[in-house]
Amino acid sequence: MPASRVVKCAKCKVPLVGPDDARPDSLISCPSCGAGDTRENVEREVAEYMASGVSQALDAMVEGFALGLGQSSNLEGPRAERIFRFIIDEES
Incomplete structure (x- = not known):
């Protein structure tokens, strides 16, 4: 069963509201x-x-793999942290 996704305000953590028949230009x-x-x-x-979350997870996997081999991952350092206004929650 697929998880439902709820778009929320990143600051307040509450679901966004808008018209039921929202068009691309609807507020x-x-x-x-x-x-x-x-x-x-x-x-x-x-x-x-969501892409930022995937990138962070992949960075962590590469770093963990490299450390497990006793190597440096040669990553350029941590990615700049971006502040998002809207996020998505996965709820079961």
Whole structure:
């Protein structure tokens, strides 16, 4: 059974609200703090948030593998931490 995904405000951790029939230019926002943007921009930022998580996980795997071999991973250092306005929660 696939997990449902809920787009939330990164600051307040509450689900965003918007029209039921949201178009790409529809405004979606946090009911708590008011942070919001168009649906298209929210979806883009959530995709970037998820890609960032995958990149961090891969970096950790490479580092762990290299350390297990007694080598340096030669990574350029930690990635710059980006602050996201919108995140996605995976709920079972």
